[in-house]
Amino acid sequence: MTEAQIPFRCEDIHVAIESKPVVKGVTLNIKGGEIHALMGPNGSGKSTLVNALMGHPSYSLTSGRIFVNGENVTEMPPHERSRHGMFLAFQYPLAIPGVTVANFLRAAVKARVKDDSEMKAFRKTLLAEFERLEIDPAFATRYVNDGFSGGEKKRLEILQMAMLKPSIALLDETDSGLDIDALQIVSKGINTVVNKDVGVLLVTHYQRILNFVKPDFVHVFMGGRIVRSGGPEMAAQLEKEGYEKIEKEVSRIAEVA
Amino acid sequence: METNNQKTQTRPVVNVREDYQARYGFSDPDEYFHKAPKGINHEVVAMISKLKKEPEWMRKFRHEALDAFFAKPMPQWGDTELLNSIQFENIHYFLKSTEGTEKSWDDVPDNIKKTFNRLGIPEAEQRFLGGVSAQYESEVVYHSLREDLTKQGIIFLDMDSALREQEEIVKKYFATVIPPTDNKFAALNSAVWSGGSFIYVPPDTDVKIPLQAYFRINAKNMGQFERTLIIADKGSRVHYIEGCTAPTYSSDSLHSAVVELVAMDGAYIRYTTIQNWSNNVFNLVTKRAMAHTDATVEWVDANLGSKLTMKFPCVYLVGERAKAEILSVAFAGDGQHQDAGAKVIHAAPNTTSRITSKSISKGGGRASYRGMVKVYPSATNCKVSVECDALLLDENSRSDTYPTMEISSDDVRVEHEARVSKIAEEQIFYLQSRGLSEDEARMLIVNGFFEPFVKQLPMEYAVEMNRLIELEMEGSVG
Ligand SMILES: Nc1ncnc2c1ncn2[C@@H]1O[C@H](COP(=O)(O)OP(=O)(O)OP(=O)(O)O)[C@@H](O)[C@H]1O
Ligand SMILES: [Mg+2]
Numbered sequence: 001m002t003e004a005q006i007p008f009r010c011e012d013i014h015v016a017i018e019s020k021p022v023v024k025g026v027t028l029n030i031k032g033g034e035i036h037a038l039m040g041p042n043g044s045g046k047s048t049l050v051n052a053l054m055g056h057p058s059y060s061l062t063s064g065r066i067f068v069n070g071e072n073v074t075e076m077p078p079h080e081r082s083r084h085g086m087f088l089a090f091q092y093p094l095a096i097p098g099v100t101v102a103n104f105l106r107a108a109v110k111a112r113v114k115d116d117s118e119m120k121a122f123r124k125t126l127l128a129e130f131e132r133l134e135i136d137p138a139f140a141t142r143y144v145n146d147g148f149s150g151g152e153k154k155r156l157e158i159l160q161m162a163m164l165k166p167s168i169a170l171l172d173e174t175d176s177g178l179d180i181d182a183l184q185i186v187s188k189g190i191n192t193v194v195n196k197d198v199g200v201l202l203v204t205h206y207q208r209i210l211n212f213v214k215p216d217f218v219h220v221f222m223g224g225r226i227v228r229s230g231g232p233e234m235a236a237q238l239e240k241e242g243y244e245k246i247e248k249e250v251s252r253i254a255e256v257a
Numbered sequence: 258m259e260t261n262n263q264k265t266q267t268r269p270v271v272n273v274r275e276d277y278q279a280r281y282g283f284s285d286p287d288e289y290f291h292k293a294p295k296g297i298n299h300e301v302v303a304m305i306s307k308l309k310k311e312p313e314w315m316r317k318f319r320h321e322a323l324d325a326f327f328a329k330p331m332p333q334w335g336d337t338e339l340l341n342s343i344q345f346e347n348i349h350y351f352l353k354s355t356e357g358t359e360k361s362w363d364d365v366p367d368n369i370k371k372t373f374n375r376l377g378i379p380e381a382e383q384r385f386l387g388g389v390s391a392q393y394e395s396e397v398v399y400h401s402l403r404e405d406l407t408k409q410g411i412i413f414l415d416m417d418s419a420l421r422e423q424e425e426i427v428k429k430y431f432a433t434v435i436p437p438t439d440n441k442f443a444a445l446n447s448a449v450w451s452g453g454s455f456i457y458v459p460p461d462t463d464v465k466i467p468l469q470a471y472f473r474i475n476a477k478n479m480g481q482f483e484r485t486l487i488i489a490d491k492g493s494r495v496h497y498i499e500g501c502t503a504p505t506y507s508s509d510s511l512h513s514a515v516v517e518l519v520a521m522d523g524a525y526i527r528y529t530t531i532q533n534w535s536n537n538v539f540n541l542v543t544k545r546a547m548a549h550t551d552a553t554v555e556w557v558d559a560n561l562g563s564k565l566t567m568k569f570p571c572v573y574l575v576g577e578r579a580k581a582e583i584l585s586v587a588f589a590g591d592g593q594h595q596d597a598g599a600k601v602i603h604a605a606p607n608t609t610s611r612i613t614s615k616s617i618s619k620g621g622g623r624a625s626y627r628g629m630v631k632v633y634p635s636a637t638n639c640k641v642s643v644e645c646d647a648l649l650l651d652e653n654s655r656s657d658t659y660p661t662m663e664i665s666s667d668d669v670r671v672e673h674e675a676r677v678s679k680i681a682e683e684q685i686f687y688l689q690s691r692g693l694s695e696d697e698a699r700m701l702i703v704n705g706f707f708e709p710f711v712k713q714l715p716m717e718y719a720v721e722m723n724r725l726i727e728l729e730m731e732g733s734v735g
Contacts, residue, residue, distance in 0.1 A: 054690050057682065078689035079697075087690070094687040098705025107701060108691040143705065160691065 006031055006070060007085070007199040008168035013064035015045070015052040015224075021062070022048045024224035030168060030199035035213060037235060038203045040221030041243050046203045047091050049221075050170040054088040055081050069167055083112050085167030089157035089174045091203075096144040101156065102126065104144045105163050112164070129162045133189050150177035158189040169193060169200045175209035187212030207239040220246055296346040299323060302448050305351045309417060309451075312424060322437035322447030329441040332567075335627070336594050339565045343539055348511050350449040350482070366535075406464070412457040413468060416484050419455030426457055430488055434517035434545050434573075443543040446482050446515040453483030453514065458493040458524075467496040467529070467715055485516040489524035489552075496527040498718070510564075511539050518546035520554050522576065527555040529714065531722060534563040536592065542568045550576030550605075557713050559722070560587040560595050561729065569627060571600035574608035574636075581610040586710045588729050589622030589654070598627035598659075603636040603666075614645045615710065617703060618654035619729070626658040626675075637668040645675040648706050650699070700730050 008030040015023035022045045030036055040046055052059040053066060055078035066074045068084045076084070096104065105126060110119060130137045133155055145153050154174050161169055171190065175183060190213050194200055202213060210218075210232065218234040219226045222243065227250045228234070238246075302323050306316040331340050406413050412423055419427050437447035458464055489495050512534060520526045526546065534540050540563040546554040556570035572581035587595035601610040616624035626645045641664075647656035658675050680702050688698035704711075704723055711719045 054686075056686055077695070078686060079692050079694050082690055082692035090687065090690075094681070094684050096684060096688070096702060096705055098708030099701055104688075104691075104701065107693060107697065108688075111692040111694075111697065143708075164691065 005197075007068065007197065008201070009067040010053060011065045013049065013052065013066070014062040015048055015059050016062050017048065017059060022059075022224055023052065026064075026224075026226055028201070028219075028226075030201060032197045032199060033194060034217070035194060035200045035202060035215045037210060037215040037218045038201060038221050038226075039205065039218060039235065039238055044222050045224045046221055047172055048224075050088055050172050050201065050203060053170060054078055054086060079111070082164070082166075087161050087164055087166030087169045089154075089161060089169065089171040091172040091176070093145045093148075093153045093157055095146040095148075097146050099144050100141050101144055102140040105160065108160070109163055126163065129159050132192070133159050133162070134185050135159060151179060151182045154178055155182065155186060155189075158186050161193055162189060165193070167198055169198070170203075171200060172203045173205065174202070175204050175206060183209060184212060207235045210235045222247060222250060295349055297323070297326075297348070297350050297445070297449065301350050305449055305451065308351075309420075311420060312428075314428065315420060318432065318437070319448050319450075322444050323449075325437045326441060326444035326448055329438070329444055331441060335567055335596050335625075336565055339539070339594060340567075343511060345511075348481075351451060406468075409462055409464075410459040411462065411464060412455065414455050416453040416455050416486065417451065419486075423455070423457070426488070427455060427486070430486055430517070430519055432517070434519060434547055435515050435543050439543060442513045442541045443515050446484060446513050446543070450482045450484035450515065453485040453516075454487070454497070454499070455485070456487040456495065456497065458487075458489045458495045460490040460521075461492040462490075463493065464495040467498050481512050483514045485514070486519075487517070487526060487528070488519045489521060489526045491521045492523040493521075494525040496529070498529040498531075498715070500531045500533070510537050512541070512563075513539075514542045514544075516542070516544040518544075518554060520546060520548045520552035520579075522549045523551045524549070525553045525555075527557060528570075529557040529718075531559045531561075531714075531718060532563075532566075533561040533725065534566075536562060536564055538563045540566040540568065542566075544568065544570040546570075546572045546581075548572055548574050548576065548579035548581060551578045552576060553580040553582070555582040556584070556599070557710070558583070558585045558597070559710060560585070560597050561725065563593065563595075565594045565596065567596045569598045569600050569629075571602070572610065573602045573604060574610065575604050577605045578607045578609075579605060580608070583610075583612045584710055584713065585612075585614045586707055587614075587616040587624050588726065589616065589618045589624040590729060591620040591622060594623045594625070596625045596627060598625070598629075600629045601631070601641070603630070603632040603639045603641070603669075606635065606637045607639065608636060609640045611642045612644065613709065614643075615647075615706060616645075616656060617648045617650060617706065618656050619650040621651075621653040621655075623655040623657075625656070626660070628659070629661045630663070630671075632664045632666045632669050634665040636666050639666065639669045641669060642672040643674070644672075646706075647675075647677040648703070649677065649679050650703075696730075700727060703730060 006029065010026065010028050013023055013026040014021065026049055028036065038046055048059055052061055055076065065072060068081065068086055071084060073081045073084050106122060109122060113119060126140065127137060130140065135155055145156065148156065154177065157174060174186060178186060187209060190200065202215065215232050215235065218230055218232060220228040220238065228246060299320060302319045306319055403413055414422060432447060435443050437444045456468065487495065487497060518526050518528060532540065544556065548554045554572045558568065558570055560566045560568060570583055570585065572583065574581055581601050583599035585597050585599055587597045589595040595616060598614060599612040601612065603610065610630065612628055614626045616626065618624045624647060628643060630641050630643065632639055632641065643660060645658050649656055656677050660673065660675065662671065664671065680699060684702060685695060685698045688701060689695060693701065703726060707726060711722050714722060
């Protein structure tokens with residue numbers, strides 16, 4: 001597999017918030033078709049990591065490099081990272097009052113097409129995605145995330161992902177706050193986006209989404225680092241044992257070292 | 258003895274019935290205009306009235322109003338510094354004799370021409386709006402529209418023609434809502450008014466289409482001191498739209514209109530304005546409506562451009578269950594002060610008012626909301642809602658709110674909300690993460706901010722308005 005065919009790679013990512021180090025050296029390789037789950041306790045820096053990867057201005061990357069489809073995007077502003085194929089589903093999606101979902105998505109899709117003729121199919125594609133994610137088409141004329149329920153916001157994130165067709169999707173707790181039906185629909189949405197050219201990094205606290213979105217790798221994230229990586233079985237183990245056991249092991253190793 | 262300008266400021270308003278003809282009558286209008294084209298005095302007023310061949314009562318009215326103008330002090334509130342910089346003696350008060358002949362296309366500033374182009378305004382209309390051409394081809398459209406209206410008994414004329422053709426009804430209502438003594442600028446308008454619209458809608462008549470074509474094509478003709486009067490008779494409905502999104506270029510720097518609306522029992526009037534004056538203009542407008550029993554009046558008002566705008570559309574709720582809705586938006590850019598707001602007087606029981614104000618300040622611009630809601634003691638069971646929303650686009654810009662409530666009835670439900678906000682960095686990042694550049698993200702958020710206004714507009718205006726906001730955001734409006 002050539003470099004250009006690997007949707008996502010990051011090396012030794014360090015992130016500081018107001019000069020306090022929060023992410024302390026993360027390296028990830030996500031190949032086409034792979035789903036990576038990232039699990040870790042509250043406040044360990046998962047959101048900080050994915051936001052910094054997307055180029056959030058208040059999370060400064062103190063070192064490290066980011067590649068999308070082999071291209072170095074480390075110095076690019078967020079919108080260019082997006083146009084190069086990155087997508088971030090927000091843990092807390094923002095409301096944009098007065099801007100309808102349809103207009104928002106039209107602007108976003110338009111920003112990445114080469115010529116306007118590609119916009120002809122926009123309406124049809126949008127309606128199809130609404131149907132697939134079982135969202136009432138009336139949402140097209142509602143204002144982005146304005147007054148949406150938690151679950152509706154998460155569905156809209158997945159709808160946006162489907163419309164923008166990224167190479168690498170960073171999904172920050174997209175499963176949180178979803179009822180069981182919504183979880184299945186959202187999972188289906190994620191699974192349809194993944195193909196041999198697309199990778200996913202799924203930040204989650206719960207095993208239950210992993211029953212629908214099957215991860216190839218599970219990474220345990222603590223104190224700003226990936227402290228352990230393994231196969232799908234690790235998620236179940238984590239759920240049973242909690243982070244405490246790993247934490248102890250990690251600190252023992254740290255003591256020894 | 259007074260002939261000229263403000264030396265007479267302290268003099269009280271004189272008797273209406275004085276014989277102005279003898280004192281100020283003038284015999285050779287054309288000659289006069291060649292001699293003294295600028296400044297305001299009784300000769301100019303006499304001239305205007307004479308040129309228009311007006312009835313005697315209107316002539317007297319004008320002279321009386323001019324005295325009121327001299328007598329009235331400048332408003333002592335608002336942007337007094339800017340107000341006091343107005344040079345009344347440097348303004349043409351009547352342009353008819355020179356209109357369309359003095360100016361050439363080359364005199365219209367380049368930035369205005371550029372804006373015309375970017376708004377996609379056709380060449381013929383550009384020349385018209387630039388004040389170069391006196392005629393605009395779609396006037397034909399307006400005339401055929403008017404024929405349809407005539408069949409329904411609707412009178413829709415420019416104010417000068419209305420005074421000639423419908424004198425009786427004009428006389429009955431003219432200046433009954435806004436007397437010349439109301440304020441200095443209403444007085445000035447009353448003295449020198451020219452152009453504007455007159456509409457009368459007969460009882461139970463629904464004017465299905467917004468009356469708009471007229472003003473779009475006459476944005477220039479209506480001049481600096483237009484006067485509009487709309488009367489919606491019992492149970493009738495009418496929507497009137499004035500203005501246009503293209504910057505209205507004017508070499509003279511004072512625009513002072515008076516707009517009077519009368520909504521009789523059960524009538525509905527919506528009055529929509531989009532005004533975008535060139536940046537040298539003082540835009541000081543008095544707008545007021547009377548809403549009788551069960552009537553509804555809606556002012557939908559957008560203020561862009563100009564140097565200083567002072568505009569507070571007002572509704573007097575004089576009949577039971579009358580309703581007022583005022584939606585005012587403003588965009589203040591570099592060197593501009595938009596002082597806009599609303600005024601509602603609840604003078605009858607069970608009346609309702611809702612004021613929504615939205616402003617954006619950018620590049621050092623200043624937007625003020627100034628509002629007044631008064632509830633009389635007799636006005637029981639009233640509902641009042643005021644919502645002001647200001648968005649500051651940068652650190653140098655400014656926004657103030659001056660809300661006043663005088664509530665003398667204790668049976669009133671009042672809701673009041675005021676917000677000043679900045680665009681959140683998080684919102685921008687969210688949109689950027691979807692592939693929009695920072696500028697595109699700001700643009701979208703600003704469009705969203707004005708959306709509640711824009712969605713009240715007919716389609717073609719909405720499209721233009723959005724385009725115009727885009728140009729304002731780029732800072733490239735003339
Ligand atoms: N903008 C910010 N300013 C200050 N501190 C911040 C900011 N954002 C995050 N932090 C801090 O950085 C640490 C990591 O936060 P982060 O949101 O990345 O955690 P998380 O792993 O996503 O947690 P959760 O599972 O609760 O979502 C926390 O201590 C948090 O308080
Ligand atoms: Mg988080």
